[in-house]
Amino acid sequence: MRTILNFCLVLLLAAGILAFSLAGAKAAPGPRDALEKVVEQVIDTLKQPGYANPATRPPLRDKIVSAVDTVFDFSEFSARTVGAKWQGFSADQQRRFDEAFARLLLATYLNSVQGYNGEKVDYVGEKLSPKGDRAEVSTIVTASSGKAIPVSYRMMLKNGKWVAYDVIIENVSLIKNYRSQFKEILLKGNPEELIKRVGEKAAEADKQTAKRP
Amino acid sequence: MTMNTRPRAFWLILVLSCMLAIFLAGCAGKNAGSASDAAPPAIAEDVAKNQAKAGAALSSSAAGGSLASAGAADDFEDYGDEDEPVIADPLQPWNRFWFKFNDVLLIDVVKPVHKGYTAVVPQPFRNGISNVFHNLKAPVRIVNRLLQGEFAQMWVEIGRFIVNSTLGGGGLLDITKKDRVLVPFSEEGADFGTTLSVWGIGEGCYIVWPFLGPSTLRDTVGFVGDEAASPFFWGAKPRGPVNAWAASGTHGGMTFNDLGSTISAYETLVGSSLEPYIAVRDAYVSLRRGMKNKPARQEENPAQPALK
Numbered sequence: 001m002r003t004i005l006n007f008c009l010v011l012l013l014a015a016g017i018l019a020f021s022l023a024g025a026k027a028a029p030g031p032r033d034a035l036e037k038v039v040e041q042v043i044d045t046l047k048q049p050g051y052a053n054p055a056t057r058p059p060l061r062d063k064i065v066s067a068v069d070t071v072f073d074f075s076e077f078s079a080r081t082v083g084a085k086w087q088g089f090s091a092d093q094q095r096r097f098d099e100a101f102a103r104l105l106l107a108t109y110l111n112s113v114q115g116y117n118g119e120k121v122d123y124v125g126e127k128l129s130p131k132g133d134r135a136e137v138s139t140i141v142t143a144s145s146g147k148a149i150p151v152s153y154r155m156m157l158k159n160g161k162w163v164a165y166d167v168i169i170e171n172v173s174l175i176k177n178y179r180s181q182f183k184e185i186l187l188k189g190n191p192e193e194l195i196k197r198v199g200e201k202a203a204e205a206d207k208q209t210a211k212r213p
Numbered sequence: 214m215t216m217n218t219r220p221r222a223f224w225l226i227l228v229l230s231c232m233l234a235i236f237l238a239g240c241a242g243k244n245a246g247s248a249s250d251a252a253p254p255a256i257a258e259d260v261a262k263n264q265a266k267a268g269a270a271l272s273s274s275a276a277g278g279s280l281a282s283a284g285a286a287d288d289f290e291d292y293g294d295e296d297e298p299v300i301a302d303p304l305q306p307w308n309r310f311w312f313k314f315n316d317v318l319l320i321d322v323v324k325p326v327h328k329g330y331t332a333v334v335p336q337p338f339r340n341g342i343s344n345v346f347h348n349l350k351a352p353v354r355i356v357n358r359l360l361q362g363e364f365a366q367m368w369v370e371i372g373r374f375i376v377n378s379t380l381g382g383g384g385l386l387d388i389t390k391k392d393r394v395l396v397p398f399s400e401e402g403a404d405f406g407t408t409l410s411v412w413g414i415g416e417g418c419y420i421v422w423p424f425l426g427p428s429t430l431r432d433t434v435g436f437v438g439d440e441a442a443s444p445f446f447w448g449a450k451p452r453g454p455v456n457a458w459a460a461s462g463t464h465g466g467m468t469f470n471d472l473g474s475t476i477s478a479y480e481t482l483v484g485s486s487l488e489p490y491i492a493v494r495d496a497y498v499s500l501r502r503g504m505k506n507k508p509a510r511q512e513e514n515p516a517q518p519a520l521k
Contacts, residue, residue, distance in 0.1 A: 111481070170503065172496045176499070180495040198487065201487050
């Protein structure tokens with residue numbers, strides 16, 4: 001009798017451990033981990049002494065770009081910024097807009113991280129949607145002066161991988177901000193004009209990235 | 214002199230506030246649907262979603278997620294095709310003119326002067342100046358927290374004010390800055406504009422003031438209220454319109470002292486936007502909307518690294 005009881009106990013324990021480890025394995029590549037890995041890579045690259053020198057910077061910048069590309073899905077960004085009028089874009093226009101906007105976002109990102117000055121990133125929360133296919137990862141970026149800025153990332157599960165589709169700084173959503181601007185432009189102009197202006201802005205931002213000391 | 218000027222200043226503020234309140238009421242009435250803080254049709258849906266989410270968050274908390282409180286109106290919307298509740302902007306021609314004016318003022322005049330200032334006055338001194346003025350304005354924040362019914366926040370402000378004013382050498386050192394407090398604490402949102410928003414008053418329309426920058430009608434009333442309650446205004450002798458100038462001068466000086474991060478944030482925003490006016494309008498409105506219930510939202514994401 002006693003052995004049977006012991007056996008049952010061991011079995012129960014084993015099942016518990018199995019369930020626990022399964023849950024652990026499932027939770028491991030979460031949105032936060034995916035994001036954290038990339039942010040760490042970017043900060044590590046920015047910290048390298050070669051980054052301060054414009055001559056040795058380009059290969060390091062390429063490293064940042066490829067790291068960023070793994071977690072930021074720029075095509076998800078662009079579909080959301082145009083909103084209702086997106087359906088009125090032809091397939092070709094959508095593709096060209098995607099390209100131009102991705103360039104603009106990347107250049108803007110590179111320009112803003114260029115001024116990296118020892119800012120610290122703390123991960124303070126990760127919320128999953130009820131379905132589990134959307135998440136918001138909250139971070140606090142603390143500057144050396146002590147000023148803390150809340151930065152959140154909206155992420156989605158795409159082909160089994162967590163990718164970011166919006167960045168929210170101090171409650172200001174990057175997507176919504178661009179969306180309000182694009183709405184204004186599309187009110188007066190057509191998709192072609194919007195694509196042209198996004199392209200021009202991207203070229204301008206690219207030039208700025210190259211120029212920066 | 215003193216006897217006469219004090220009531221005059223008081224009446225000036227009262228009349229100004231009343232005028233703005235009337236504007237505000239008219240503006241809010243006209244745009245009740247679009248300008249209110251929360252989109253009304255989504256409320257019932259939100260409640261249901263939040264209940265569902267509370268369950269989901271419970272199960273996901275093992276993965277480092279925090280519990281979603283029922284008050285958080287965050288539905289992970291996918292930014293579908295619906296029109297965003299934007300702010301009413303009937304004064305756009307006026308606003309655009311002053312936006313342009315402020316832009317030139319900030320970038321071509323203030324920025325170079327500020328650069329010179331930072332070169333002459335080292336960072337520790339600037340921090341000291343900033344702390345003193347910030348501490349002097351604590352009573353205004355305390356009153357606002359009281360009016361908002363945020364008593365925990367109020368007590369933290371009172372505690373900080375007492376400690377910084379005494380041990381901190383009149384506020385020169387913000388020695389309470391690094392202290393962990395028992396409640397999630399935020400200084401943002403301790404202004405009269407946010408108080409009015411807590412009371413359920415709508416934003417009214419967007420308005421850009423010369424020199425002061427973007428605001429809404431509600432925040433304008435809030436600004437006037439905060440300034441009128443400010444110790445800079447009532448602390449000086451003789452009180453009155455003369456000191457209103459002194460008070461705004463002090464306020465301007467304080468703002469100037471802390472302008473560095475504002476300028477760089479503004480430049481980043483404008484530099485990456487296609488329609489700077491719209492970008493700044495959206496950013497201002499989103500930022501201000503986020504200040505309401507900020508401490509409550511921080512409770513969700515306590516400002517300390519979550520356990521892995």
